[in-house]
Amino acid sequence: MATIKDVAKLAGVGLGTASRVVSGKGSVSPATLARVKKAIDELGFRPSHAARALLSGTSRMVGVYIPVLSGTFYTPILQIIDTELRAAGVHMVLAFGVGLGDERRQAIEGVEFLVERGCDGLVVMTSALLEEDVAALGAKSGQLVALNHSFDSMSNQCFTVDHTLGGRLAARALLDHKHRKIAVVEGPRQLEDNRARIDGFMSELRDNGIDPAKIWRLESDFSPAGGWAAAKQLLDSGYPCTALFCANDEMAVGALSYFQEAGIRVPHDLSVLGYDDTPSAAFSAPRLTSVHMPWREMTQNGINALLNLCYDMRRPVTREFPVSVTLRASLAKAPSAKRKAA
Numbered sequence: 001m002a003t004i005k006d007v008a009k010l011a012g013v014g015l016g017t018a019s020r021v022v023s024g025k026g027s028v029s030p031a032t033l034a035r036v037k038k039a040i041d042e043l044g045f046r047p048s049h050a051a052r053a054l055l056s057g058t059s060r061m062v063g064v065y066i067p068v069l070s071g072t073f074y075t076p077i078l079q080i081i082d083t084e085l086r087a088a089g090v091h092m093v094l095a096f097g098v099g100l101g102d103e104r105r106q107a108i109e110g111v112e113f114l115v116e117r118g119c120d121g122l123v124v125m126t127s128a129l130l131e132e133d134v135a136a137l138g139a140k141s142g143q144l145v146a147l148n149h150s151f152d153s154m155s156n157q158c159f160t161v162d163h164t165l166g167g168r169l170a171a172r173a174l175l176d177h178k179h180r181k182i183a184v185v186e187g188p189r190q191l192e193d194n195r196a197r198i199d200g201f202m203s204e205l206r207d208n209g210i211d212p213a214k215i216w217r218l219e220s221d222f223s224p225a226g227g228w229a230a231a232k233q234l235l236d237s238g239y240p241c242t243a244l245f246c247a248n249d250e251m252a253v254g255a256l257s258y259f260q261e262a263g264i265r266v267p268h269d270l271s272v273l274g275y276d277d278t279p280s281a282a283f284s285a286p287r288l289t290s291v292h293m294p295w296r297e298m299t300q301n302g303i304n305a306l307l308n309l310c311y312d313m314r315r316p317v318t319r320e321f322p323v324s325v326t327l328r329a330s331l332a333k334a335p336s337a338k339r340k341a342a
Helices: 004-011 015-023 030-043 049-056 074-087 103-116 131-135 138-143 152-157 163-176 192-207 224-237 249-262 279-283 295-311
Strands: 061-066 091-096 121-124 144-147 182-186 216-219 243-246 271-276 289-292 324-326
Touching: 004 015, 004 030, 015 030, 061 074, 061 103, 074 091, 074 295, 091 103, 103 121, 103 131, 121 138, 121 295, 131 138, 131 152, 138 144, 138 295, 144 152, 144 295, 163 192, 163 243, 163 271, 163 289, 163 324, 182 192, 182 224, 216 224, 224 243, 224 249, 243 249, 249 271, 249 279
Parallel strands: 061 091, 061 121, 121 144, 182 216, 182 243, 243 271, 271 289
Antiparallel strands: 289 324
């Protein structure tokens, strides 16, 4: 396999000159450039990743940390990240929560793994990291972007969506369909974005004369299995309701599955509303009405900001992302008589 030394020898130039041509840094005369490129073509020279990193001073890799590698939420976001990076000639390296320790320890170790692999920049999508963990990264924190979470110390590098508004829009969708007896399955209460969407939802109900204290609520884990189990508990409780709001689509899809098995007709007997508007929402049975969160726009702008920080690409960056509700078959007008859970 040809090396950079072989290229220099065939082109009749010094090793430094050949390296400048390969890296694209530094000046060489047009004639010398032509000779080196001709030698590269004749030898079929292709620098290894390590060689390119050494010559350019960058690895052309961006590390991405997510808490879990499962479900339908993170996969589309990872696809967006990978597509944007590849279009810019950069590759993605992925780390996710695994091993011993709590969520914070797993996040710290995941980020350390990415730094040790020589990633030029970092994308983190977790609420487990604290301000002190970001500070511990030193200079590398200047090449870090946070998605769906904010750090006061680097607010310009954080990209989030308005979950409080998302929660309010969820409640408004139910109220507009005349639902006033509502059940709620929320995600883990320690998660900031879950709290924001539930707070927004309850605030909208309160503003419309519904006491949040009288709402049937259950904490779950954002998984389809959690939604299934929550739906069973709702029916077993005997709580009379006409609509169920699930704080993410995965729980909503699990709930739909249980209701179908239990003989509950959605939306004739009970309407179901999800949150996130992930691809699964469009293909559930019935198709799931969901709060559309602008994950694509948030992610693309976060990646643009990181590419600017790492490679001075001067890409456009915006921070305002619209939130809406995608209406599908799982939401209908409330029946005239409240359904009592079996």
